[in-house]
Amino acid sequence: MTTMELTRSVAVQDVRSRRQRINWAPTIILLIGALYCVLPVLWIVIASTKSNDELFSTAPFVPAFTGGFWTNLRALFTYNHGIFGRWVLNSVIYAIGGGLLSTAIAGAAGYALGKYRFVGSTVLFRTIVAAVLLPQIMLAIPQFLLLAKFGMTNNYASVLLPQLVSPFAIYLCKIYAEASVPDEIMEAARIDGGSEWRIFRSVGAPLMLPALVTVFLLQFIGIWNNFLLPFVMINNDHLYPLTLGLYGLMIITGGQAAQYSIVIAGVLVSIVPLAILFLSLQRYWKIDLISGGVKL
Amino acid sequence: MSQSRALGRSTAATSATKVRGRGGLLPVLLVAPAVVLLALFTIAPAVYAIFLSFRRMKVGRGLLGGGKPTGVFAGFTNYAATLTDSEFWASLARMLLIAAFGVPMTVILAVVFALCLDAKRARLVGFARLAIFLPYAVPGVVASLLWGFMYLPATSPIGGDVVDYFGNRGIFFSVANVVVWGVVGFNMVILYTAVRSLPKELFEAAELDGASELQIALRVKLPMITPAVAMVALFSVIGALQLFNEPTTLKPLANAISSTWVPLMRVYTDAFVNNSIYEGAATSFILITMTVAATVLVNVASRRITRRQSR
Numbered sequence: 001m002t003t004m005e006l007t008r009s010v011a012v013q014d015v016r017s018r019r020q021r022i023n024w025a026p027t028i029i030l031l032i033g034a035l036y037c038v039l040p041v042l043w044i045v046i047a048s049t050k051s052n053d054e055l056f057s058t059a060p061f062v063p064a065f066t067g068g069f070w071t072n073l074r075a076l077f078t079y080n081h082g083i084f085g086r087w088v089l090n091s092v093i094y095a096i097g098g099g100l101l102s103t104a105i106a107g108a109a110g111y112a113l114g115k116y117r118f119v120g121s122t123v124l125f126r127t128i129v130a131a132v133l134l135p136q137i138m139l140a141i142p143q144f145l146l147l148a149k150f151g152m153t154n155n156y157a158s159v160l161l162p163q164l165v166s167p168f169a170i171y172l173c174k175i176y177a178e179a180s181v182p183d184e185i186m187e188a189a190r191i192d193g194g195s196e197w198r199i200f201r202s203v204g205a206p207l208m209l210p211a212l213v214t215v216f217l218l219q220f221i222g223i224w225n226n227f228l229l230p231f232v233m234i235n236n237d238h239l240y241p242l243t244l245g246l247y248g249l250m251i252i253t254g255g256q257a258a259q260y261s262i263v264i265a266g267v268l269v270s271i272v273p274l275a276i277l278f279l280s281l282q283r284y285w286k287i288d289l290i291s292g293g294v295k296l
Numbered sequence: 297m298s299q300s301r302a303l304g305r306s307t308a309a310t311s312a313t314k315v316r317g318r319g320g321l322l323p324v325l326l327v328a329p330a331v332v333l334l335a336l337f338t339i340a341p342a343v344y345a346i347f348l349s350f351r352r353m354k355v356g357r358g359l360l361g362g363g364k365p366t367g368v369f370a371g372f373t374n375y376a377a378t379l380t381d382s383e384f385w386a387s388l389a390r391m392l393l394i395a396a397f398g399v400p401m402t403v404i405l406a407v408v409f410a411l412c413l414d415a416k417r418a419r420l421v422g423f424a425r426l427a428i429f430l431p432y433a434v435p436g437v438v439a440s441l442l443w444g445f446m447y448l449p450a451t452s453p454i455g456g457d458v459v460d461y462f463g464n465r466g467i468f469f470s471v472a473n474v475v476v477w478g479v480v481g482f483n484m485v486i487l488y489t490a491v492r493s494l495p496k497e498l499f500e501a502a503e504l505d506g507a508s509e510l511q512i513a514l515r516v517k518l519p520m521i522t523p524a525v526a527m528v529a530l531f532s533v534i535g536a537l538q539l540f541n542e543p544t545t546l547k548p549l550a551n552a553i554s555s556t557w558v559p560l561m562r563v564y565t566d567a568f569v570n571n572s573i574y575e576g577a578a579t580s581f582i583l584i585t586m587t588v589a590a591t592v593l594v595n596v597a598s599r600r601i602t603r604r605q606s607r
Contacts, residue, residue, distance in 0.1 A: 023509070026412035027419045033409050034420070034427035037481060040442050041430065043453050047445070060453030109330035112323035124327065131338055133591045137538045138560070138584050141567050141576060142341035145348065165333035196322040225435035227541045228560075232568065243437040243541075250441055251548055260451065267441050274433045279426055 041271060048072055048268045052261045072265040079249075079262060086238060087245035088269070091224055094159055094241050099220035102164045107212050110173020111204050115181055125174065131167035137228050144232040158233040159241070163223050169215045176211035177204065213284050224274060242270045342584070349374050349578035367574075374578035383556055384579065390468070391558045395536035398472035402532045405476065406483035407525060411513045413484075414491045425488070429481035436478060440545035443474045448549060462550035470550075474542045479535060483528040490524035491517055526598030533594055537587045540564070559583050 046061060051068040058064060076084050112118075113125050143162045147153045181204050189199045205212075227243045234240060237248065246266050252259075352370035378384050409428055413421055431439065445451045447461035447470055461470045494517065502512045518525075540560040547553040555569065556562040559579065566576035 021417055022419050023415055023417040026415035029408060029412045030418065030420055030424035030428075033405070033412075033480075034424045037429075037431050037477065038427045040446055040477070041434070043446065044442055047451070056450055060451075105329045105333065108326040112326035116323035118323050121323070121327075124331065128330075128334070131334065133534075133588055134338065134342070134584065135534055135538050135587055136338075137540065138580055138587065139338060139341050139345075141563055141580055142345035142348075143337060145567070145573060145577070146341045146344045149344075161333070162337040165330050165337065167334070167338075170330055196320055200322065200326070221433060225437075227435070227437045227544075228564075232564070243435045246441060247437050247545055250444075250545070260445070263441060264445065267438050267445075270438050271434050271442075275430055278433045279430070282426070282429070 041275075044264060044268050044271065047264045048261070050261065052259075055261055055264075068261070072261045073269075075262050076265040076269065083237065084245065084266060084269075087240050087242045090239060091241040091243075091270075093156065094163075094226075094230075095220045095224040098160050098163045098223045099216050101160075102166055102169060102219045103212055103216040105165055106169035106173050106215055107205065107208060108200075109170045110175075110211075111177045111181070111200060111208065113170070114174040114177030115183075115186065115204065128167045128170050132171055134167075136162075136166075140228045140232050143229070147233070153233050154236055154239070156239065159226075159230050159239075162229060163219075163226065166215075166219060166222075169219060172215060173208065173211055177208055180211075181207045210284075213281075217278065217281060217284075221274075221278065246270060345577045346581055348574055349581050352574050370574065374575045375582065377575055378579045378582060384559070384562065387556055387559050387562050391536065391539055393468050394472045394475070394539060394558075395533065397469065398475045399529065399532045399536055401472070401476045402479045402483055403525065403529050405480045406487050406528060407518065409480070409484040410487035410491055410521075411517060413488050414517065415509060415513065425485070428484055431478050431480075432482045434478065436474075436541035437545045439478050440474050440542045443470070443477070444546055444549045462546075462552055464552050467546075467550055467552040471539075471542050471546065474546075475535070475539070479532065483532070486528055487521060487524055490521040494520050522601060523598065526594065526601070529598070530591060530594045533590050534587060537583065537590065 043060060046063045047055060049069040049072075050058060050064040051066065051071065054064045054066065054068060113121055113128075139162070144153060144158075147158055152158055185203055186199055189203055194202070224241075225243065226241070227247070230239075230241050230244045231247075234244065237245070240248065246263065249259075249263055249266060348367075350370060350372075351367040352373060354366055354368045409424070412418055413425060434442070446454055447456050449456040452461075460466050498516060498520075499512050502516050507515070538560060539558045543553050543557050544561060544564075547555070547557070555565045560583070563576045563580045563583070566579060567573045
């Protein structure tokens with residue numbers, strides 16, 4: 001009894017002393033990496049507090065407290081009758097709508113491919129794996145040409161529809177369904193008289209929730225960040241997402257340094273909400289799905 | 297497209313009779329939306345692009361003069377036009393130059409950061425992981441604008457008045473840096489989860505044998521996460537081939553970037569500025585072929601490496 005206590009206290013001491021010694025090399029490397037990733041964002045935050053004159057005249061990493069921040073934000077949101085707010089809204093519509101729908105589609109398809117064997121399921125799965133390798137972005141122009149042939153471009157649907165199916169998301173859902181929806185539970189539910197649809201709704205889908213959250217976040221960010229697809233599909237600036245709007249703003253104001261502070265404020269507004277959203281949701285992601293699921 | 301439609305039909309026909317009781321129609325209904333959308337928005341556009349790539353515009357010369365321009369079969373002329381155009385190869389070379397710097401950087405930095413995160417008694421781990429992951433949430437276009445201001449002499453906090461970030465040589469580094477900045481955190485998290493899932497006993501055994509922390513990281517951990525490293529490399533290669541957002545966004549700021557600077561910009565310019573969609577289609581098909589070839593190549597290489605190690 002006493003020896004056990006003794007060894008335990010020794011072990012605790014050992015852990016404590018080990019904890020006090022900092023392993024400097026990795027810590028410094030991580031600190032440099034963190035600075036590299038954070039400093040540009042920090043600079044944008046600071047630059048957004050400055051008026052245009054201050055932007056060029058004051059020290060880069062010293063914020064201004066002359067009220068420039070609100071002036072810039074007001075200038076941004078009143079620019080061209082408040083079109084910036086419209087772009088934010090459009091991005092939200094594209095990313096949430098597209099994210100939810102594509103998650104539902106990928107979840108359903110992944111569940112079916114993972115838990116059932118039906119004629120053509122193997123061929124279909126192989127086709128999807130092959131499609132993972134096909135870069136979606138390269139399809140943007142063929143997609144435009146085809147949609148234009150049927151007069152279906154320049155609306156919300158032309159940006160939403162091509163992004164609804166993600167082969168990679170289906171692949172992840174299939175792997176996850178196979179691993180985490182046990183046949184025994186499905187069998188038990190069948191014996192209890194549950195229909196296959198009911199089993200999917202009340203057994204399969206809840207068990208797949210971690211994968212669905214991950215797929216939603218990946219799709220949300222993918223759509224939010226997409227540029228080429230709206231760039232080719234949309235030529236009405238009321239339908240622009242943020243990325244395209246900011247690019248347009250930069251093109252218009254590109255030659256004139258007098259407009260930089262508006263663009264800087266726009267960059268800040270497009271980073272901060274997404275950064276907060278996704279850093280706060282970070283622990284709900286299962287990124288190990290990606291590294292564990294894909295076996296080369 | 298017709299193949300996948302036939303596939304869908306045969307699936308529907310047999311599963312209703314054969315596999316009833318083990319799912320019935322449900323699996324077919326569940327995959328149906330994905331199959332339809334995949335056919336409409338992936339397979340059909342690809343097939344249509346191939347179709348277009350073999351055609352050219354012919355202006356009708358009727359007896360009365362004028363007439364509507366029509367598409368006619370053109371054989372491989374569009375492919376020949378792209379493949380013999382020196383600017384196409386130049387754009388490919390620029391892309392490869394950026395990839396030659398960017399891909400190794402994203403992979404090596406991600407490996408280093410992942411191993412540091414896993415190192416014993418390293419501090420600031422949680423903060424560093426979040427900070428390095430942060431740029432992944434920043435859209436490529438916004439990241440390019442952000443770095444654009446960092447590079448611009450007038451606003452640069454990193455010595456843009458001394459270093460010419462938009463010069464003919466500097467521009468390659470500048471574009472690659474935006475890409476690396478955006479991707480490295482995502483790669484790091486994938487590799488970190490791979491390291492974390494390794495059995496701890498192995499490191500303890502190596503430690504008892506007198507291996508240093510660095511040796512364990514490089515000789516034990518790194519070889520065991522090779523498949524994840526290969527996957528990250530594959531993602532980065534595919535990403536490099538799709539380079540478009542960053543140079544397009546930096547173009548208004550940097551004179552060194554032309555409208556056909558990288559292959560995808562050329563496809564865009566062909567299709568929408570020069571109004572030669574047929575040549576654009578041929579070029580995009582050439583690019584898709586190259587991407588698939590590169591993917592297969594990385595795959596084979598990584599398999600060979602993994603096999604050699606397991607021996």
